[in-house]
Amino acid sequence: xxxxxxxxxxxxxxxxxxxxxxxxxxxxxxxxxxxxxxxxxxxxxxxxxxxxxxxxxxxxxxxxxxxxxxxxxxxxxxxxxxxxxxxxxxxxxxxxxxxxxxxxxxxxxxxxxxxxxxxxxxxxxxxxxxxxxxxxxxxxxxxxxxxxxxxxxxxxxxxxxxxxxxxxxxxxxxxxxxxxxxxxxxxxxxxxxxxxxxxxxxxxx
Amino acid sequence: xxxxxxxxxxxxxxxxxxxxxxxxxxxxxxxxxxxxxxxxxxxxxxxxxxxxxxxxxxxxxxxxxxxxxxxxxxxxxxxxxxxxxxxxxxxxxxxxxxxxxxxxxxxxxxxxxxxxxxxxxxxxxxxxxxxxxxxxxxxxxxxxxxxxxxxxxxxxxxxxxxxxxxxxxxxxxxxxxxxxxxxxxxxxxxxxxxxxxxxxxxxxxxxxxxxxxxxxxxxxxxxxxxxxxxxxxxxxxxxxxxxxxxxxxxx
Numbered sequence: 001x002x003x004x005x006x007x008x009x010x011x012x013x014x015x016x017x018x019x020x021x022x023x024x025x026x027x028x029x030x031x032x033x034x035x036x037x038x039x040x041x042x043x044x045x046x047x048x049x050x051x052x053x054x055x056x057x058x059x060x061x062x063x064x065x066x067x068x069x070x071x072x073x074x075x076x077x078x079x080x081x082x083x084x085x086x087x088x089x090x091x092x093x094x095x096x097x098x099x100x101x102x103x104x105x106x107x108x109x110x111x112x113x114x115x116x117x118x119x120x121x122x123x124x125x126x127x128x129x130x131x132x133x134x135x136x137x138x139x140x141x142x143x144x145x146x147x148x149x150x151x152x153x154x155x156x157x158x159x160x161x162x163x164x165x166x167x168x169x170x171x172x173x174x175x176x177x178x179x180x181x182x183x184x185x186x187x188x189x190x191x192x193x194x195x196x197x198x199x200x201x202x203x204x205x
Numbered sequence: 206x207x208x209x210x211x212x213x214x215x216x217x218x219x220x221x222x223x224x225x226x227x228x229x230x231x232x233x234x235x236x237x238x239x240x241x242x243x244x245x246x247x248x249x250x251x252x253x254x255x256x257x258x259x260x261x262x263x264x265x266x267x268x269x270x271x272x273x274x275x276x277x278x279x280x281x282x283x284x285x286x287x288x289x290x291x292x293x294x295x296x297x298x299x300x301x302x303x304x305x306x307x308x309x310x311x312x313x314x315x316x317x318x319x320x321x322x323x324x325x326x327x328x329x330x331x332x333x334x335x336x337x338x339x340x341x342x343x344x345x346x347x348x349x350x351x352x353x354x355x356x357x358x359x360x361x362x363x364x365x366x367x368x369x370x371x372x373x374x375x376x377x378x379x380x381x382x383x384x385x386x387x388x389x390x391x392x393x394x395x396x397x398x399x400x401x402x403x404x405x406x407x408x409x410x411x412x413x414x415x416x417x418x419x420x421x422x423x424x425x426x427x428x429x430x431x432x433x434x435x436x437x438x439x440x441x442x443x444x445x446x447x448x449x450x451x452x453x454x455x456x
């Protein structure tokens with residue numbers, strides 16, 4: 001890769017009390033690259049993602065991100081007592097956008113534009129997850145971190161998600177996705193496998 | 206930041222519009238609570254209104270209704286403040302990560318809940334006026350407003366600082382009991398002790414009692430009572446600032 005990395009994690013370690021969850025994880029991700037992070041439950045995938053996103057401090061190590069960050073957490077984090085449109089409006093304000101304009105197209109791509117005025121608490125788990133994902137995308141981030149982003153998606157939406165991800169990669173976005181699904185692995189440029197807090201292998205996809 | 210503040214304020218108000226449980230409590234529980242107090246209280250009571258140094262003689266029913274109003278409204282709105290912060294804990298953290306100003310989030314919420322407190326105080330005082338004539342309606346409503354406002358901020362603080370819902374509920378209930386019960390001359394020998402002057406609802410209680418039962422008023426108590434709410438609001442902001450810190454230093 002000739003371009004400088006959009007994301008560089010160097011020797012990232014994290015402990016919770018005596019339990020060391022990450023033991024010096026290093027990786028780089030470049031513009032236009034899609035990386036998968038896999039590993040068994042408790043391997044430290046979500047902890048690594050939260051550290052990279054800036055939500056959790058590392059015990060030691062360093063993370064550098066160049067550009068706008070988009071982060072989609074594993075659990076849907078939205079305002080349940082507001083509508084889809086109101087959630088989009090609030091996040092657009094956070095991103096300092098005048099309006100959540102690009103959200104319309106994304107909602108159509110993920111087939112939930114009809115729920116624009118529905119309260120989030122009345123939505124199905126899958127539709128909430130679609131909103132959760134769109135909230136990470138509306139500001140066209142340069143680095144996108146997705147923690148199992150398609151939980152609860154139906155098959156068509158799942159396929160639509162991957163088409164969207166492919167397009168974003170081609171447009172130069174750096175995408176890092178935590179996945180549990182074996183048949184997703186072929187979609188990634190590289191796959192990082194975490195085991196016991198160590199980046200055990202970098203598998204060819 | 207002003208745009209973020211305005212968005213937070215407006216959408217926080219919308220959130221409260223959907224808070225059906227709190228609305229139901231206010232609409233159903235509060236009049237029922239007044240009714241129970243009015244039905245079960247009898248006799249007269251004589252006590253010293255500390256802020257004015259005057260002796261007031263009134264019925265136990267009226268004094269019970271006044272303390273009952275403050276007790277119920279502070280508890281309900283304290284829970285509302287707690288719930289707002291607990292339920293939005295994760296999404297607030299996410300908004301901050303996305304670049305939202307923490308001050309705009311907290312101040313927008315405080316202002317929205319402050320406005321809700323104003324409506325609650327006016328409603329609670331209005332219902333109270335159905336039970337007995339209030340000599341100074343505005344003073345009673347103002348006293349109720351500053352008490353409710355302080356407890357909204359206390360609830361928000363509990364929501365930010367304490368680890369769970371149960372701990373927050375327990376904290377607000379215990380604080381409200383200590384705060385309002387000890388000041389009540391019906392059943393509390395501590396009501397004449399100077400320590401009650403340092404309780405969050407002391408000044409609002411003096412305002413409410415003076416407004417309902419006497420012709421006296423001291424509006425400095427309103428501003429000082431509002432100071433309690435503002436003080437707790439500053440603590441909410443500091444605690445929220447600490448809790449939602451992101452690791453941007455090495456970015």
